[in-house]
Amino acid sequence: MENTDSKLASFIATSQQVDKGSVVWDTMPLKYAYYVGNELPPSRYVSSVRAIVFQDDSVLVIKARTHQYYILPGGRCEKGESPEETLRREVLEETGWTLKGLTILGFMHFHHLGPRPAEYSYPYPDFIWPIYSAQADRHIPEAIQPDDYVKEARFHALYSLPPLNIEKGELALLDAAIKLRQDMI
Numbered sequence: 001m002e003n004t005d006s007k008l009a010s011f012i013a014t015s016q017q018v019d020k021g022s023v024v025w026d027t028m029p030l031k032y033a034y035y036v037g038n039e040l041p042p043s044r045y046v047s048s049v050r051a052i053v054f055q056d057d058s059v060l061v062i063k064a065r066t067h068q069y070y071i072l073p074g075g076r077c078e079k080g081e082s083p084e085e086t087l088r089r090e091v092l093e094e095t096g097w098t099l100k101g102l103t104i105l106g107f108m109h110f111h112h113l114g115p116r117p118a119e120y121s122y123p124y125p126d127f128i129w130p131i132y133s134a135q136a137d138r139h140i141p142e143a144i145q146p147d148d149y150v151k152e153a154r155f156h157a158l159y160s161l162p163p164l165n166i167e168k169g170e171l172a173l174l175d176a177a178i179k180l181r182q183d184m185i
Helices: 006-012 083-095 168-184
Strands: 016-025 028-036 048-055 058-064 074-076 097-112 126-139 150-157
Touching (some): 028 168, 048 083, 048 097, 058 083, 097 168, 126 168
Antiparallel strands (some): 016 028, 028 097, 048 058, 048 074, 058 150
C-alpha cells in the first residue's frame, strides 16, 4: 500500500495476500488487506490481535449486535501485553473461552487514507492485527464482559459457515487455518 514505511513493506512482502478492500470506520477511511504468513509483525504496528478458534470440526462464530457474523474474535492490546496475552484476555472477555495451541496464521494490514484523527493513540498511518489459529480449551461463561458489540458467540460446524455471510477475507484465513491444522496431523 502506498506510503507504507520500508520496514513494514518488507514484512508484508514475506506474506501472501488473500483478500483486500476498503472501509470507513466512523469517519476514518481505510484500505485493508488479509495476509497468510507465519511471522509476527513488528510490534510497533500492532493495535489488536485476533484468532480463528476451533473446537473439533467447528469454528467459533461471533454474532454482532448489528447482526453481522465474523470468525475473528479478539481485540485491542493493553500496554505491556504480548500478542498472545492480548488474544487470551480478549477472547475470554468476549466469548468465555480459554485458548490453547496458538499458532500465528497471518494478519490484517490497515492503511489510513485520511489525515490522522485528533487524539488518535494507535499506530498511524498503518496498523496490523496479527491473526492466530487456536483451539478452544475451557468455557468460563462468568468471565464474559458484556459490551455493545458482541451479541452471541457459539461454535458452528465448518460446513455451515457460507450461509452466515462472513467476509471473504475471513473465509480465506479459515481455509488457511484448516490447511494448517491438517498439516499438523
